[in-house]
Amino acid sequence: MGERAGRQAMDYTRADFPADFRFGVATSSYQIEGARFGGCGPSHWDTFAATPGNTARGEDGATACDHYHRWAEDLDLVGRAGFDCYRFSISWARVLPEGAGQANAEGLDFYDRLVDGMLERGLKPFATLYHWDLPAALADLGGWRNRDIAHWFADYAELVGRRLGDRLAATVPVNEPWCVAWLSHFLGEHAPGLRDIRAAARAMHHVLLAHGRAISAMRALGMRNLGLITNFEYAAPADESAEARAAAQLYDAIYNRWFIEGVFKKSYPQEVLAGLAPHMPDGYEDDFDTIATPVDWVGINYYTRKLIAPDGTGQFPALKEVEGPLPKTLMDWEIHPEGLSFFIRRVHREYAKGLPIYVTENGMASPDRLVDGSVADPDRIEFLNRHLAEARRTIEDGLPLKGYFIWSLLDNYEWALGYEKRFGLVHVDFDTLERTPKASWHALQAALTAG
Numbered sequence: 267m268g269e270r271a272g273r274q275a276m277d278y279t280r281a282d283f284p285a286d287f288r289f290g291v292a293t294s295s296y297q298i299e300g301a302r303f304g305g306c307g308p309s310h311w312d313t314f315a316a317t318p319g320n321t322a323r324g325e326d327g328a329t330a331c332d333h334y335h336r337w338a339e340d341l342d343l344v345g346r347a348g349f350d351c352y353r354f355s356i357s358w359a360r361v362l363p364e365g366a367g368q369a370n371a372e373g374l375d376f377y378d379r380l381v382d383g384m385l386e387r388g389l390k391p392f393a394t395l396y397h398w399d400l401p402a403a404l405a406d407l408g409g410w411r412n413r414d415i416a417h418w419f420a421d422y423a424e425l426v427g428r429r430l431g432d433r434l435a436a437t438v439p440v441n442e443p444w445c446v447a448w449l450s451h452f453l454g455e456h457a458p459g460l461r462d463i464r465a466a467a468r469a470m471h472h473v474l475l476a477h478g479r480a481i482s483a484m485r486a487l488g489m490r491n492l493g494l495i496t497n498f499e500y501a502a503p504a505d506e507s508a509e510a511r512a513a514a515q516l517y518d519a520i521y522n523r524w525f526i527e528g529v530f531k532k533s534y535p536q537e538v539l540a541g542l543a544p545h546m547p548d549g550y551e552d553d554f555d556t557i558a559t560p561v562d563w564v565g566i567n568y569y570t571r572k573l574i575a576p577d578g579t580g581q582f583p584a585l586k587e588v589e590g591p592l593p594k595t596l597m598d599w600e601i602h603p604e605g606l607s608f609f610i611r612r613v614h615r616e617y618a619k620g621l622p623i624y625v626t627e628n629g630m631a632s633p634d635r636l637v638d639g640s641v642a643d644p645d646r647i648e649f650l651n652r653h654l655a656e657a658r659r660t661i662e663d664g665l666p667l668k669g670y671f672i673w674s675l676l677d678n679y680e681w682a683l684g685y686e687k688r689f690g691l692v693h694v695d696f697d698t699l700e701r702t703p704k705a706s707w708h709a710l711q712a713a714l715t716a717g
């Protein structure tokens with residue numbers, strides 16, 4: 267694997283964490299599998315990417331990392347690094363090419379092999395049912411804007427649960443509801459690329475309704491360890507003004523509080539309803555009992571902080587992001603590890619008291635290059651060290667943090683930004699699809715297999 271360069275070591279080994287603490291890596295179906303293989307149906311990401319101007323260089327997930335064929339090699343990389351768990355997602359469009367109705371046997375067989383492959387390598391499968399690859403046939407019917415999506419999704423959850431549920435260590439319905447709803451229907455940056463407040467309000471609610479229905483459907487099958495994963499960004503006012511403070515509070519409410527409050531408090535933040543209420547589906551309050559169907563654990567995806575200021579438009583939400591002073595990753599995201607412990611504490615204290623918490627995504631993109639057979643990524647090693655230090659602090663304070671997953675195993679399709687933002691512990695050459703573990707993979711292997 268060539269010489270290792272740059273700073274190599276993790277600051278911690280497995281022994282610095284409790285014996286039951288789990289380390290893992292995460293991926294998602296559309297970002298790595300290759301949507302053109304194995305009878306996968308079209309998803310709204312295929313059509314979004316096929317529309318000029320939506321993704322960098324028009325790139326899509328048709329081939330991605332060809333994990334569909336190379337999954338065994340990829341699971342070997344997870345196992346050999348010493349991880350305990352592998353977080354992956356199941357493609358709705360691969361399992362049900364039309365979104366409902368006839369299942370694709372080849373697709374279900376693929377996930378069957380994948381899950382068995384994890385178990386053979388001693389890896390606990392952490393499954394996500396929806397990491398954004400909505401079947402195009404359901405997008406035609408309005409996708410997340412259509413209340414029926416809660417039924418479609420619960421039926422899909424039941425199908426997956428019947429086939430794989432006996433072997434999954436943990437299952438979560440939806441990855442990052444903020445991205446599914448706000449980023450995709452209000453900001454228009456992800457499929458379906460809408461910028462429409464009514465669409466956004468509906469998606470903000472239906473994604474939680476679908477979550478609740480899916481939890482019930484899987485619970486009815488006897489599945490255990492069912493969770494909620496939301497993403498969080500530390501929101502700070504861009505200056506000392508009352509206006510900036512209010513803007514940051516609203517950003518926090520939309521991004522960080524809406525979803526978890528719906529699930530744990532059966533309500534939505536008032537400051538968000540001040541803008542969204544006229545666009546919400548009728549009688550949405552009646553759905554809170556379903557939305558709040560109990561979960562067994564909470565996952566936190568955390569990457570960055572944002573500085574927020576008023577945008578001067580006066581039109582809800584009337585806020586904007588302002589460039590911050592901290593060092594940034596290739597995503598232009600500020601590196602702010604303290605935000606991780608902030609959210610672990612907040613989730614525990616205000617919402618999920620008593621439940622296990624996992625960091626289900628954390629990591630960084632960097633401009634990694636393969637040089638003489640190796641990839642030096644010292645910034646990633648430092649990033650991981652600093653975030654693990656924050657995670658450890660919360661454990662020392664007695665919080666029930668039970669695991670930490672790195673995004674991502676492989677360099678992959680970073681959605682609208684294409685293949686250039688490399689998040690992997692393993693470098694992928696997108697011409698040859700050859701995998702090369704980076705220095706961070708080696709450092710983690712040393713830390714996780716030590717002693």
Ligand code: IFM
Nearest residue numbers: 294297442567627673680
């Ligand atoms: O690549 C994404 C992933 O799909 C969801 N969480 C954030 C990652 C980095 O942007």
